[in-house]
């Protein structure tokens with residue numbers, strides 16, 4: 001099988017926000033296998049387990065991208081790399097993240113100093129701090145390597161200002177991640193004719209119940225509407241961009257028993273008629289020409 005035939009996206013979680021509830025889904029990290037590279041996009045809680053379940057050897061960890069520093073996107077970055085290291089990682093890992101990512105990594109290594117030092121001496125492991133390079137990025141081109149290009153677009157996720165959509169391209173294939181964002185029309189140009197657009201989404205009727213259940217509901221409602229997109233908005237971006245497939249991810253709410261996949265489909269169909277995937281754990285979306 002050629003590397004390109006194996007190009008695929010694997011969803012390692014599907015919920016928006018960091019809280020976990022019994023029986024509910026986990027935060028939305030993704031694995032993108034493109035042009036023979038293993039690319040991890042965001043490192044929310046559960047990303048390590050998700051990669052193992054997707055059949056990825058942690059020793060093959062290669063490129064990691066963090067869209068922004070909210071905990072549902074970065075909490076397990078250090079633990080993922082550290083676990084890969086204990087699994088035998090001996091090749092360089094590059095982490096691309098917004099400003100502050102380097103400080104996170106440095107302090108993670110400080111927090112784990114006892115374990116890191118003892119494993120270097122006791123087990124003869126390479127120094128994890130020398131295996132990892134952190135590249136902090138802003139808007140624009142952030143990587144061009146072996147036919148893989150990655151570009152970033154600042155999106156609208158107040159009060160976070162350093163939050164970036166990412167576009168990955170290789171061999172004529174392209175995958176775009178919206179990151180967390182309110183409805184942001186420039187994303188349509190950024191995602192123009194992508195094979196896959198992974199866009200965050202909220203469901204309006206579920207939000208009303210979520211707000212009703214919460215103590216400071218009005219404040220929560222304000223934050224969600226200012227900083228995130230409704231499923232219909234995600235559909236509008238996908239239609240304007242002319243993408244081949246829309247994947248709704250980072251779902252809010254994600255653990256309301258009264259809301260199922262059909263509700264998401266109904267909402268997004270108001271503005272998107274093309275191929276559609278609603279995220280769930282472990283779901284694989286192929287990039288081959290035969291499966292859209």
Ligand SMILES: [Zn+2]
Nearest residue numbers: 017070072180
């Ligand atoms: Zn988030």
Ligand SMILES: [Zn+2]
Nearest residue numbers: 068070157180
């Ligand atoms: Zn966020």
